[in-house]
Structure formats: structure tokens, C-alpha cells
Amino acid sequence: MRNEYIEKLASQLYSAELPYHNFGHIRTVIRKGDEIVGRCRRENVDIHEDVVYYALLYHDAGYHEDHTAKGYDSKEAYSADLAEEQLSGNGIDAVILKKIKAAILCTHVDAHCVSNEDRAVRAADLAELAADYRIFKKNTLALKKELEIQIGSPVSWGEWKRMAVAKIEEFLREELHLTSDYYDKTGDSVFHKATRKNLQIMMDDASESL
Numbered sequence: 345m346r347n348e349y350i351e352k353l354a355s356q357l358y359s360a361e362l363p364y365h366n367f368g369h370i371r372t373v374i375r376k377g378d379e380i381v382g383r384c385r386r387e388n389v390d391i392h393e394d395v396v397y398y399a400l401l402y403h404d405a406g407y408h409e410d411h412t413a414k415g416y417d418s419k420e421a422y423s424a425d426l427a428e429e430q431l432s433g434n435g436i437d438a439v440i441l442k443k444i445k446a447a448i449l450c451t452h453v454d455a456h457c458v459s460n461e462d463r464a465v466r467a468a469d470l471a472e473l474a475a476d477y478r479i480f481k482k483n484t485l486a487l488k489k490e491l492e493i494q495i496g497s498p499v500s501w502g503e504w505k506r507m508a509v510a511k512i513e514e515f516l517r518e519e520l521h522l523t524s525d526y527y528d529k530t531g532d533s534v535f536h537k538a539t540r541k542n543l544q545i546m547m548d549d550a551s552e553s554l
Contacts (some may be wrong), residue, residue, distance in 0.1 A: 345393060353430050354401050359408035363493075364486035373400045376468035383523040384460065391522075394440060395461040399447035400468055402427035420455075424448040453514045460522060467520045467535070473512060474538035477545050482554060484508055484546065501552040509543050516540075 358367040377400045384391040403423055411422040424445040431441055443461055450462040457463045472479055488504045499507075516536055520526070528534050 345397060350398075350430070350434055351401060353434075354405060357402070357405035357426055357430075362408050363489040364483060365404045365407040365490065369404065370401060372472070373403070373468045376471040377464060380464045380468055380522065383525065384464070387523050389460060389522055391460045391464060392440070392443065395443045395447055396464045396468070398427065398431060398436070398440075398444045399461065399465045402430070402444070403448045403451045403465065403469060418452055420449050420452040453511065455518070457518060457520065463520045463522055466518065467522070470515055470520075470535075470539075473515075473542065474535045475542075477542050478554065480542040481546065481549070485552070485554070505547055505549075509547065512539065512543060 354370070355367045358365070358370065360366050374397065377396045381391055381393050381396055383389075403420070405423040405426040407419055407423070409422070411417075411419050414422060416422040416425075427444055427448060428441060431444065432438075436444070443459065446459070447461045447465040449455055450457050450466050451469050455462075455466070457466055472483055474480075484504075487508070488499060491504075492498055516539060520535065521533075526533060526535065528537070
């Protein structure tokens with residue numbers, strides 16, 4: 345159900361100059377979203393694949409722009425409106441579009457997920473927090489570089505680690521249970537445990553290099 349035409353349109357809303365929030369990130373999260381939707385299908389969890397796909401495709405659209413200068417409270421709200429602008433003229437049903445926008449908004453750190461699509465999109469966006477530590481570190485270094493570009497000055501590795509832990513712990517407040525593999529045999533979230541393990545490794549990691 346991939347739409348090459350709309351993907352090409354969406355790609356124009358991303359900047360290759362950003363180390364992390366570029367279209368490569370979008371390709372990654374779409375793959376993660378496909379995996380999540382596949383598991384939902386196997387366990388008969390009701391989920392709308394198109395909503396997940398399009399929300400992930402646009403969830404960081406315009407990230408490189410100043411959303412506040414455009415009158416938006418958050419980057420997610422700006423991304424949701426960019427999605428509406430492109431998709432409404434390309435045959436996406438208004439009801440589906442409303443769900444897509446809601447799922448995009450659920451990638452905000454303080455958002456609360458209501459639908460299965462919301463949870464799937466947020467889970468796909470955060471999935472690599474629980475990946476192998478080398479992937480986790482590569483991503484966090486890219487995010488560090490983005491922050492340094494944004495503020496125009498370097499951030500020490502120690503300070504970045506403290507900031508990253510605080511922000512990631514905010515993201516971990518939301519429950520994203522969809523399928524049986526979410527919990528381990530002890531009833532703990534596999535995602536939360538793996539992410540916190542990466543955070544601990546990072547805090548013990550004295551070197552900024554990969």
C-alpha cells in the first residue's frame with residue numbers, strides 16, 4: 345500500500361541537512377510501522393494500516409522549520425497540518441485524514457494515545473530506543489548534533505547524556521501495548537526494559553565516539 349507519488353511529495357518537506365529528523369528516519373519508522381501492523385494483524389488487533397503509514401510518513405514534516413514563527417505550539421501540530429495540506433488534495437478520505445493528524449500529534453512527548461493507530465505510530469517512532477546500543481548511540485549522537493545546530497553552540501557529552509535521559513524518560517510514561525510481545529514473562533514492558541538498559545549503558549559510556 346506504499347504510495348510512491350505521495351512519498352515523493354512528502355520527502356520535499358524534510359531537510360537532508362538535519363542529522364536525524366531527515367527522510368532516512370522516515371523510511372526507518374515506516375519499516376517499524378509495517379512490523380507493528382503485521383503483528384497486530386496476526387493477533388487480530390484492529391488497526392488501520394493506511395493511518396499508520398501516512399502518519400509516519402508525515403510525522404516530522406517541516407521539522408527543520410521554525411514552527412513557532414508559523415503560529416504553531418509544537419512541531420507535531422505543524423507536521424499534522426502539512427500532512428493535511430498534501431493529503432487532502434490527493435484522495436485521502438476526510439475521516440481517515442482526521443485519524444492521521446491525531447496519530448501525528450501522538451508523537452509529541454506529552455501526548456496520550458487513544459487509538460491503536462496512535463500507539464502504533466508512537467511505538468514505531470520510538471522503536472530504535474530499544475535497539476542494539478550501537479544503533480541507539482548513533483541516533484542519540486545525531487540528535488545531539490541537531491541540538492547543537494539549533495542552539496549554535498556545542499553541548500558536552502555529559503550534559504547531553506543527562507538531557508537525553510530526562511527526555512526519554514518523559515516518552516516512556518506512555519503505555520504502548522498492542523500485541524502479546526509487548527510484555528515479557530515477568531509482566532514488564534520489553535520496550536521499556538531495553539530502552540532503560542541503553543540509557544544506563546550510555547550513562548556509563550565515557551566516550552562520545554561510536
